[in-house]
Amino acid sequence: xxxxxxxxxxQVTQFGKPVTLSCxxxxxxxxMYWYQQKSSQAPKLLFHYYDKDFxxxxxxxxxxxxxxxxxxxxxxxxxxxxxxxxAMYLCATSFGQGFGNTEAFFGQGTRLTVV
Amino acid sequence: xxxxxxxxEALRLQEGESSSLNCSYTVxxxxxxxxxxxxxxxxxxxxxxxYSAGEEKxxxxxxxxxxxxxxxxxxxxxxxEDSATYLCAVQxxxxxxxxxxxxGTELSVKP
Numbered sequence: 001x002x003x004x005x006x007x008x009x010x011q012v013t014q015f016g017k018p019v020t021l022s023c024x025x026x027x028x029x030x031x032m033y034w035y036q037q038k039s040s041q042a043p044k045l046l047f048h049y050y051d052k053d054f055x056x057x058x059x060x061x062x063x064x065x066x067x068x069x070x071x072x073x074x075x076x077x078x079x080x081x082x083x084x085x086x087a088m089y090l091c092a093t094s095f096g097q098g099f100g101n102t103e104a105f106f107g108q109g110t111r112l113t114v115v
Numbered sequence: 116x117x118x119x120x121x122x123x124e125a126l127r128l129q130e131g132e133s134s135s136l137n138c139s140y141t142v143x144x145x146x147x148x149x150x151x152x153x154x155x156x157x158x159x160x161x162x163x164x165x166y167s168a169g170e171e172k173x174x175x176x177x178x179x180x181x182x183x184x185x186x187x188x189x190x191x192x193x194x195x196e197d198s199a200t201y202l203c204a205v206q207x208x209x210x211x212x213x214x215x216x217x218x219g220t221e222l223s224v225k226p
Binding site: 042 | 147149156157158164166202206214216218219221
């Protein structure tokens with residue numbers, strides 16, 4: 001019954017070594033989000049796709065990139081992870097209707113450790 | 116700029132002790148306010164959506180209300196299993212579906 005699936009749940013990567021996190025959904029939602037959440041902090045929006053349109057947040061570092069090859073899948077690429085990028089990365093989806101979106105559904109997250 | 120502030124940051128209750136969590140927001144053209152529950156190490160779990168001032172939603176021991184400036188999550192006779200972080204998020208107009216979160220309230224309910 002999982003609707004938003006993130007893989008892997010835990011990822012350990014070396015400082016500076018590129019890493020990719022994946023997200024898939026079975027809800028057929030047209031909006032997909034990537035959030036970064038550090039301990040005891042609010043989820044911080046990195047970027048989101050509204051259909052095929054990519055919306056990058058102004059303060060998202062260039063080190064973070066995203067790809068959405070089709071409706072169901074979305075990837076987060078970190079080109080050169082630093083120690084400060086260690087966090088929980090959350091993928092979410094919602095249905096956008098122009099006048100507003102439905103509630104967002106989240107995956108279980110990927111806990112990234114940088115060593 | 117859209118902004119969401121939650122208070123208190125942490126709340127400790129005894130089992131059965133009712134209380135409320137606050138979410139104050141500043142947004143251009145509110146399109147929706149969302150409440151989530153997050154357990155440690157997991158993704159947020161959707162609870163409620165509120166769209167307009169005066170709207171109320173209920174689910175078991177939880178009740179969410181909305182005014183033009185804030186939302187409250189009322190917890191009636193909480194149980195230890197209600198312990199979690201409760202997050203509030205808003206979606207504003209002209210934002211292309213962007214969802215902005217508050218920092219959350221960490222609720223602990225002791226037996």
